[in-house]
Amino acid sequence: MPLEQAQAIRNARLADLHPQLDLVLRGRTRITLEVGCGHGHFLTAYAKAHPDEFCVGIDLLADRLARAGRKSRAAQLTNVAWIHAEAALLLDALPPDLRLGPTIFVLFPDPWPKRRHWKHRVIQPAFLSLIGTRAEPGTRLCFRTDYAPYYTEASAEVARHPDWQISPATLWPFEQPTVFQSRAASYQSLVALRR
Numbered sequence: 001m002p003l004e005q006a007q008a009i010r011n012a013r014l015a016d017l018h019p020q021l022d023l024v025l026r027g028r029t030r031i032t033l034e035v036g037c038g039h040g041h042f043l044t045a046y047a048k049a050h051p052d053e054f055c056v057g058i059d060l061l062a063d064r065l066a067r068a069g070r071k072s073r074a075a076q077l078t079n080v081a082w083i084h085a086e087a088a089l090l091l092d093a094l095p096p097d098l099r100l101g102p103t104i105f106v107l108f109p110d111p112w113p114k115r116r117h118w119k120h121r122v123i124q125p126a127f128l129s130l131i132g133t134r135a136e137p138g139t140r141l142c143f144r145t146d147y148a149p150y151y152t153e154a155s156a157e158v159a160r161h162p163d164w165q166i167s168p169a170t171l172w173p174f175e176q177p178t179v180f181q182s183r184a185a186s187y188q189s190l191v192a193l194r195r
Contacts, residue, residue, distance in 0.1 A: 025095060038178065145187060167191050
């Protein structure tokens with residue numbers, strides 16, 4: 001795809017995203033973010049347990065977000081929103097004064113196991129920089145996967161990044177098994193703090 005066409009598509013997606021964000025985030029200065037929220041099991045439970053935080057879950061699949069919305073409406077939650085967006089686009093579209101914190105969750109993302117597909121993995125230097133520009137100091141980045149090679153690579157990426165410091169002493173902030181977690185024989189987690 002030519003660069004001009006790709007930029008036009010991106011600009012159109014940003015234009016579609018702005019009104020939705022204006023409505024959902026009006027008056028907010030900070031959000032807890034889950035990247036790849038799936039059907040919303042985790043973030044619905046988290047929002048219920050943390051009524052003082054406003055939570056945003058994003059995913060690329062609209063049917064997952066519809067299910068997530070049904071869960072949060074059934075729980076009568078007003079502190080959670082579901083947005084159909086890719087992470088980098090959402091971060092670019094956020095209001096300039098809005099900050100991420102106290103937590104960013106990336107739970108069981110697609111591991112893209114083939115080396116030629118690693119460029120699609122969420123935990124990359126560019127993503128870490130993007131969330132770093134929006135995160136308050138001390139914000140927790142919580143990553144969990146059931147694919148050990150991805151955990152190893154993600155840990156190395158986070159450890160190398162100047163915005164983040166892996167913090168083995170920081171406890172995982174909230175437990176609620178995701179669908180993927182309940183199916184996994186084992187998984188690994190890391191918590192990093194925004195410097």
